[in-house]
Amino acid sequence: MAENIYEKYGNKIIDGKRIAAEYRAEIATEVAAMERKPSLAVIIVGEDPASQVYVRNKERGCAEVGMTSLLYRLPTETTEEELLRLIEHLNADSDVDGILVQLPLPSVRDGGSGIDEGAVIAAVSPEKDVDAFRAENVGHIMLGDAQLLPCTPAGVMVLLERSGVEIEGKRCLVIGRSNIVGKPMAMLLLHKSGTITVAHSRSRDLPALCREADIVVAAVGRAKLITGDMIKPGAVVIDVGMNRDENGKLCGDVDFDSVAPVASKITPVPGGVGPMTISMLLRNTLTAARLRGKK
Numbered sequence: 001m002a003e004n005i006y007e008k009y010g011n012k013i014i015d016g017k018r019i020a021a022e023y024r025a026e027i028a029t030e031v032a033a034m035e036r037k038p039s040l041a042v043i044i045v046g047e048d049p050a051s052q053v054y055v056r057n058k059e060r061g062c063a064e065v066g067m068t069s070l071l072y073r074l075p076t077e078t079t080e081e082e083l084l085r086l087i088e089h090l091n092a093d094s095d096v097d098g099i100l101v102q103l104p105l106p107s108v109r110d111g112g113s114g115i116d117e118g119a120v121i122a123a124v125s126p127e128k129d130v131d132a133f134r135a136e137n138v139g140h141i142m143l144g145d146a147q148l149l150p151c152t153p154a155g156v157m158v159l160l161e162r163s164g165v166e167i168e169g170k171r172c173l174v175i176g177r178s179n180i181v182g183k184p185m186a187m188l189l190l191h192k193s194g195t196i197t198v199a200h201s202r203s204r205d206l207p208a209l210c211r212e213a214d215i216v217v218a219a220v221g222r223a224k225l226i227t228g229d230m231i232k233p234g235a236v237v238i239d240v241g242m243n244r245d246e247n248g249k250l251c252g253d254v255d256f257d258s259v260a261p262v263a264s265k266i267t268p269v270p271g272g273v274g275p276m277t278i279s280m281l282l283r284n285t286l287t288a289a290r291l292r293g294k295k
């Protein structure tokens with residue numbers, strides 16, 4: 001499939017894999033010039049298969065740019081107290097620049113101990129919060145002076161910028177209102193002077209909202225929700241979704257086959273936003289290291 005779409009729509013495809021690799025090469029050059037390498041601690045609790053893949057990719061990303069990664073694998077039944085103790089230890093470790101706790105944490109139904117995600121996010125020291133999940137960092141995103149950027153939305157901004165997409169004055173539709181993607185995405189687009197609408201599961205007439213948009217960012221987690229008939233001809237379509245279709249194949253929130261002929265630019269899944277998210281995590285780890293005085 002992958003070869004196929006690049007042959008058919010090559011001029012329209014925003015190649016996240018290529019742009020993320022270029023971006024990583026730039027980070028690697030900066031890291032190579034440092035005396036003390038940035039270091040990222042990644043914590044994973046339990047056995048969620050998707051999380052295992054994400055965490056492995058984060059480790060690989062660190063290795064690629066010459067950063068140190070420390071992986072902490074904790075059993076499903078880990079208690080909140082145990083997890084908070086590890087975070088405290090990493091907060092105090094002067095060599096650790098970034099701390100990331102992979103979400104979601106195991107639910108009680110899956111054998112988890114019922115760890116409170118909010119408490120875990122709040123436990124990571126603000127200057128090591130490379131996910132930019134803490135309230136302080138979310139506040140800086142809102143103010144437009146954030147040093148640590150939300151990884152997925154910041155990755156989308158790089159994809160748009162490096163594909164020559166103008167945002168100023170454009171109608172931007174963000175579909176999804178999560179704290180991780182939808183809300184910060186809307187802010188970053190707003191800071192670039194887009195006119196922003198945020199749609200969500202209660203929005204009326206999503207197709208009509210879509211048809212008005214010059215830039216659509218889909219981040220809802222519903223396989224192939226956005227179809228070609230909903231897209232204004234020439235619109236730019238960014239697909240943050242990571243779903244499985246009816247055949248168990250990886251797919252986005254956008255129905256690529258019907259949208260690609262209508263859009264002027266589109267990100268594929270896989271190979272679009274995903275690789276860029278990890279590049280932005282590496283960027284945040286480098287930023288955190290510099291803010292903490294590493295040279």
Ligand code: GUN
Pocket residue numbers: 100101102103104131151152180
């Ligand atoms: N799970 C899915 N996306 C993310 C992310 O960006 N950060 C963390 N920590 N967990 C995630």
